[in-house]
Amino acid sequence: MxxxxxxxxxxxxxxxxxxxxxxxxxxxxxxxxxxxxxxxxxxxxxxxxxxxxxxxxxxxxxxxxxxxxxxxxxxxxxxxxxxxxxxxxxxxxxNSHPGCLHDCIFLVCDECGEATHIDNDAVSKTVRSLAEAADFKPERPVIEIRGLCAECR
The missing domain is CATH 1.10.10.10 (Winged helix-like DNA-binding domain superfamily/Winged helix DNA-binding domain)
Incomplete structure (x- = not known):
C-alpha cells in the first residue's frame, strides 16, 4: 500500500x-x-x-x-x-485542507471535465526524487491523469 x-x-x-x-x-x-x-x-x-x-x-x-x-x-x-x-x-x-503542503495529483475526466484530487506521498516522493536526480529543484509538482470517470465510462 x-x-x-x-x-x-x-x-x-x-x-x-x-x-x-x-x-x-x-x-x-x-x-x-x-x-x-x-x-x-x-x-x-x-x-x-x-x-x-x-x-x-x-x-x-x-x-x-x-x-x-x-x-x-x-x-x-x-x-x-x-x-x-x-x-x-x-x-x-x-483545497479542502488549506495550508497543508502536498503535491497535486488529479484524475481528469475527458468527458465531463470533473477533476478528482488524490494524495499519494509515495508517488510525490518518487517524482521529486527523479527531478532532484536530474539536478532540478521541484517547486510544486502537478500530475494529471486524463481518462474517464466512473460516471462517464
Whole structure:
C-alpha cells in the first residue's frame, strides 16, 4: 500500500475559516474580496475558471470584478495552498485542507471535465526524487491523469 498523507478535510463554513486562518498565518490579509473569491471557488464541486469566479463574485457584489483581479487572488491561493490549479484546463479547485503542503495529483475526466484530487506521498516522493536526480529543484509538482470517470465510462 502506498503511503498516504493524512489530514482533516474541511467543508462549508469550517473550510472558509481554515482558509482564512492559513492565509493570515502566512502573513497575508483576508480581505472581503478574497473571502468572496474563496467562497465562490469552494462552492464548485468541479474545477472553475477565473471567469466563472469573476462572474459569480461580480453578481454577488453588484459590480464587475475583472478576471485579472481574480487570477491574482487565485494565484495567491495556490501559492498558499488554499487552492489547486488543474493546469490542463486552467481551472481551480478549493483545497479542502488549506495550508497543508502536498503535491497535486488529479484524475481528469475527458468527458465531463470533473477533476478528482488524490494524495499519494509515495508517488510525490518518487517524482521529486527523479527531478532532484536530474539536478532540478521541484517547486510544486502537478500530475494529471486524463481518462474517464466512473460516471462517464
Amino acid at each position: 502506498a503511503a498516504q498523507h493524512h489530514h482533516h478535510e474541511h467543508s462549508g463554513h469550517d473550510l472558509v475559516h481554515a482558509a482564512e486562518s492559513a492565509l493570515t498565518q502566512a502573513g497575508e490579509q483576508w480581505t472581503e474580496l478574497r473571502a468572496d473569491v474563496f467562497g465562490a471557488l469552494a462552492g464548485h464541486a468541479s474545477p472553475a475558471s477565473a471567469y466563472d469566479i469573476a462572474d459569480e463574485v461580480s453578481a454577488k457584489r453588484g459590480k464587475r470584478i475583472a478576471p485579472n483581479s481574480i487570477y491574482r487572488i487565485l494565484d495567491l491561493f495556490v501559492t498558499n495552498n488554499l487552492a489547486m490549479r488543474v493546469e490542463s484546463s486552467n481551472a481551480y479547485l478549493a
